[in-house]
Amino acid sequence: MKIILITPRGPTSRTGNQVAATRWARILRQLGHQVRAASAYDGRPADLMVAVHAWRSAAAIADFKAACPDRPVVLQLSGTDIYDYITSDPGPTLRAMAQADRLVALNDLAWRVVPRRLRARLTVIHQSAAAPRPPRRPSRRAVVISVIGHLRDVKDPLRAAAAARLLPADSRVIVEQVGSAYTPQWAALARQEMAANPRYAWRGDVPPAAVRRLLARSHAMVISSLSEGGANVVSEAAVAGVPILASRMDGNVGLLGADYPGYFPVGDTTALAGLLRRIEDDPGFVRQLTQALRRLAPLFNPARERAAWRRLLAGLAPGIGGL
Missing domain, CATH: 3.40.50.2000 (Glycogen Phosphorylase B;)
Structure with missing residues (x-):
């Protein structure tokens, strides 16, 4: 499957959104999909859009749905989406959430601020972390x-x-x-x-x-x-x-x-x-x-996060979850 991954630009390449998007691109490729990253939708065809941040990706989601109305969108809700923009600037945020076929949250309590009519689309995927390198050795000096x-x-x-x-x-x-x-x-x-x-x-x-x-x-x-x-x-x-x-x-x-x-x-x-x-x-x-x-x-665990993405994609269309 060809996936376009939308990640809005931030002030540094190590924002939480961009770090998450980089990890997800790796996971999606491990599942056998072709992934190209962009900060906006460029009109090129894709089988699926994965978008990070509802408020910042609202225009990209709208453009993709206009060009490919039968293709699904998976939208990851950032902290500023669900704890700020959903009330301070709800128009773009709620529009993006409504256009998405699946919503991804990163914590188990995010459902409390997702509108009731959209909660059936919501799944939680915990962000994973690899085993520590180097091993933990707390400082003895302080x-x-x-x-x-x-x-x-x-x-x-x-x-x-x-x-x-x-x-x-x-x-x-x-x-x-x-x-x-x-x-x-x-x-x-x-x-x-x-x-x-x-x-x-x-x-x-x-x-x-x-x-x-x-x-x-x-x-x-x-x-x-x-x-x-x-x-x-x-x-x-x-x-x-x-x-x-x-x-x-x-x-x-x-x-x-x-x-x-x-x-x-x-x-x-x-x-x-x-x-x-x-x-x-x-x-x-x-x-x-x-x-x-x-x-x-x-x-x-990274395997757990990868399995969650496989289930999510398979739920959109049987047979596309990946390896």
Whole structure:
């Protein structure tokens, strides 16, 4: 089958949408399909469109359906689609969702914000992560807390740095952050934080190998987002066995489960500081987090994600799911 994969351009090649699209292109090719990636529909025929981000891909979906009305569209809903644009600019978002034959969400609670009339089209595919390379060896020089994600408003990116400021003077916690700043203002804020906070370092945008090395030496990873569609860094940390401290909102709870012990209220610096202290001083808490992630890790197995795509495609037309 010939598939066109629509991925809107972002400020960096390592946005969550583009990373997911690259992985899905690989999966679809492994299933025996021909995949070409584009940021807009170019009018060339295809058997199927897979589109990332409803709001940003709305025009591409409309163009494809006008040119190929009998060909299916699979639409992946991003976090900004379902937790922002669906209410702030619903026209393009809901139009794209209505035109799609299948909707893909990345967390188990996304259904709550999908219109009831479209929920039958929805399936959840958890983003996978490969076995960690290098193996995990937490730093002995400090208690390293990693923050992995671009600096943008929705990520609440400096929350862990602010929490580290509240720790006692004898704490060995340091916060290392990687990811590009989406605006000059965020870059300036990160530099100001480094100048004022000896526990914080921002490394900027780094290649995937550097991210893996940071995870390998981390004692915990913080994801403090205000909203998420389903962050792949959660999958990566879970598979690597790195304890996750997560803001309690649907995108995280829909991956980690309601009973996961490592949550803090969104935006609550004091609560996060308390969890950082427990990572440093409470081995029982660390074991509790590690055991919970060990139970969750099979959800993020690459073979499981590939099988989910095979079932999805086979459901569109028998015999096209792939090998």
